[in-house]
Amino acid sequence: MHRFLLTPRWWGINVFVVLAVPFCLFMGSWQLGRFEDRVDSHREATAGRPADRVAAPLDSLLPVDKKTSGRLASASGEYGEQLLVPERTLDGKSGFYVLTLLKTDSGKAVPVVRGWLPGKADGAAAPAAPTGRVEVTGALQPSENSRTKGVHSDGGLPAGQLGVIGAASLVNIVPYDLYDAWLTVQTPADGMAAVPPKAPNDTGLDLKAFQNLGYTGEWFVFVAFVLFMWFRLYRREVETIRDAEAGLLAPQETGPEPAPQRA
Structure with missing residues (x-):
């Protein structure tokens, strides 16, 4: 009864199932691993490490990078030029950052957000x-991008103002x-509020x-669907063979009978 499984049609079906199921399982496991990585990164970012x-x-x-973003840097x-x-937004209120360029001993400058x-x-x-001369300690942040951060560019802003920190x-x-990179001071002075560091990209429990x-x-639903469709086709084939053996199937139409030949 099951010799139909060796027909070319069923060879194609079986090969498809054998390839599709492991592929879907692999892709599902990979996506689950990506989610678990984001959960672990979010846990590390929120809990913090002693070295941080x-x-x-x-x-x-x-x-x-993801490991150094938010770390305290000195x-x-x-201090040089100051920009706004x-x-x-901070705690649901609109305001502005006070940013000052720190000319370091290396000869380079690093933007420092001294407060909000x-x-x-x-x-x-x-x-x-x-x-x-000052010693500055602040949370390290990567340079912003106007497209990914959702902030406007510097075009049209008054002199002394900056739209994107980078x-x-x-x-x-x-x-x-x-x-x-830039730093955000966590203990600002002069009545300013501290700007908390933002979590690194692709580490939060976001959308x-x-x-x-x-x-x-x-x-994983695709795996179940493939197996269900294979079983459904298999059962239909078996039922068809059983009905044929029991004589329950109507004879197939073979076309009109030929006219009798004249002697």
């Missing part, structure tokens, strides 16, 4: 930076080399993380 609470030299943490030098970064103030960007309300947006403003979980379920 100890400031390390800025140069030792570059380039910024740099020495003198408007339309920045509520309201519209106002240079008169922004406290002046300390003079002389070396690419500062290269035409300051006359010295820049680090491709992308739950998309990975959804794709995991889809691939």
Whole structure:
């Protein structure tokens, strides 16, 4: 009865099932692994590690990646140009960052967000930076991108204001080399509020993380669907053979009978 499984048609069906099931299982496991990686990264970012609470030299943490983003970094030098970064939200309130360029001992400058103030960007309300040599400690952050961060570019902003914090947006403003990163001071002075570091990209439990979980379920559903369709075709084939053997199937039409020949 089961010799039909050796026919070319069923060879094709069986080969498809044998290849499709492992492929779907692999893809589902891969998507599940991506989701678990995001959960682990989110747990590490929110819980923090003991080493994260100890400031390390800025140069030792570059380039910024998922492991170094948010780490405390230290740099020495003198403050230079001060800029304002408007339309920045903190605790649901709109305000602006006070950003000052720190000219480090290495000869490069690093943008330092010294704090946040509520309201519209106002240079008169922004406290002046300390003079002389300073030691700055802040949370390390990667340079922003206007497309991915959802902030406007610097075009149209008044002089002394900056839309995107990064070396690419500062290269035409300051006359010295820049680090491709910035610091946010966690203990600001002069009544400013601290700007908390943002979690690294692709580490939070955001929509992308739950998309990975959804794709995991889809691939496993595909496995169940493939097996169900194979079993359904198999059962139909078996029932058809049994009905034929029991004589329950109507004879197939073979066309009109030929006319009798005349003698």
